[in-house]
Amino acid sequence: MTTKKLGKQTVAFASPPSIAGHANVVGKKEGEGPLRASFDLINQDDTFGESSWEKAESAMQKLALQNALDKAKQAASTLDFIFAGDLLNQCIASSFAIRGQGVPFFGLYGACSTMAESLTLASMMLDGGFGEWAAAMASSHFCSAERQYRTPLEYGGQRTPTAQWTVTGAGAVVLAREGDGPYITHATVGKIVDKGIKDANNMGAAMAPAAYDTLSTHFSDTGRKPSYYDLIVTGDLGTLGKGIVLDFFHKDGVDLQNLDDCGVLIYDAQGQDVHCGGSGCGCSAAVLTGFLLNGMREGRWKKILFCGTGALLSPTSTMQGESIPGICHAVAISTQKGG
Template sequence: MAKHRLGGQTVKLENPPCILSRATIVGKKEGQGPLGEYFDVVLEDDLWGEKTWEKAECRMYQEAAKMAITRAGKQPQDINYLFGGDLLNQIITANFAARTLGIPFFGLYGACSTLTESMSLGAMLISAGYADLVLCVTSSHFCTAERQYRFPLEMGTQRPPTAQWTVTGAGAFLLSNDMKPPYITHITTGKVIDYGITDTNNMGAAMAPAAAATIKAHFEDTQQGPDAYDLIVTGDLGWFGRELTIDLLKKEGYDISDRFIDCGCEIYSKDQDVHAGGSGCGCSAVVFGAYILRKMEEGVYKRILLLSTGALLSTTSCQQGESIPGIAHAITIDMDRG
């Protein structure tokens, strides 16, 4: 087995890279939520003066990327690689933003799991010595996702209680080999898991088994339990998916309920009429970037496990009656380099 592998799915990074800087941009509704004060930029209008929702999302992506670079005192040409993606077909947001940014680019699609997918790959590249600076950026936008996956905005439809609200937001993270906490120490790459859920209005149920499986694999591979973490954070399972994940892990003998939050549950308050919570590539990016990393810097949390969770469906697959596969990638963020 390769030197730094632990068990079946986990890597312990030899030279843990740090998260050097970050930036988050969110839409109006997210700004009005309980975490509003933590975000770097809150848009007044989700169109941001652009002609289309897609252009607005692309600009959010670009601006977040530039902001993270500037904050670290770097230039775009200093960045070795850009990893990232979004929810739109052919990841046009990330591709179009990369056209402007001019950084060597790997486009990724992992639905809402793209954030930790990007950070996993970026961190491994740095640890192995193939890069000094890697930028990871993901975004989602309520209006672009809604028209692609669901219904037109002005259509008078009722959303069932398990439906989730796509977060309008972009988050950028600059990883480097500097010695400045927090560090990414472990990576557990998820498998695609499908328990046959077909209801596109119930993504939480489709993704919960993947989240539970990755958390379990991480615990087994690292031979640690929930106690090793101050907080376990999932991307966008929502209220219902969070409950399912707790139950699934209890069956495996792990009780994480006292240290488990979901970004989709945190970003909106319950009176914002979002039903089961937030979702989207932007969801875990902005909550992790703005809120959780801040709390880590303040010393509230020392070691966390972050999982972005993705539902790998397309409009074609669900119209053809296919079930919804889920995936979740985990990374350990630690204030100590280990």
């Protein structure tokens, strides 16, 4: 057992990496929601000037990265590595966004947990002594996701009550080995948890057991109580998934009063017709890089546990009758280096 390891799944960084810059880009619908003031760039037609939805998604990642680098007062050439991923087949949103950057690149696939996965790996890389600067990034686009996972937009398919709405958005974080924070102090890396849910229109229920597993492990590995954090935020379980996580903890005698969810936060449940809330890699990426990190900088929260949740299914696995494997990675972020 190394000194940086707490329990089996949690890493405690010896030199917590500092968040030097963070930025996001979203679409029109997200810009009309309750978090509108926290977004850096809101596009009005969701094309970002491109000729396809996939290219639009790549454009979002490029804009978010450039903006995060600008805020960190760094050029892309400063970056030692970029860690990025998205939901598209073969992760083309990321590859085509990073193609022109000239930076060593690690491609990731963690479904909607990608923002937390990329932050975890970038932090391990910096704390491990392999570089000074890294970027972590993720995106999703409602239109590219709908036609790939569900039906063409023109079909106008009816959505089920448990469905979530894929966020059009991207978020990028620039991390530095030294800086003024906020700091990434811990990461709890998730195992795959699959409780047999087969309904691809009910991702919240499929991912909730993974979120419960990783959160419970984080608390036992670190010895911290949930109340240690000013905010515990999952992303993206939506209203139904969030309720399931609360139920699980309630059965353990724990009342998670400080739990919220990026998929619940990003849309107005009453006015925006999104059923169970937002989803997609871009949801937690945009909420983290806006509402959450802005809030930390403004003094609203000092300690946050950011828990990216992913459903590792594909349309093929669903058609072949498989259940939905879920995963959740938790990242502890603090304004203090000591956690």
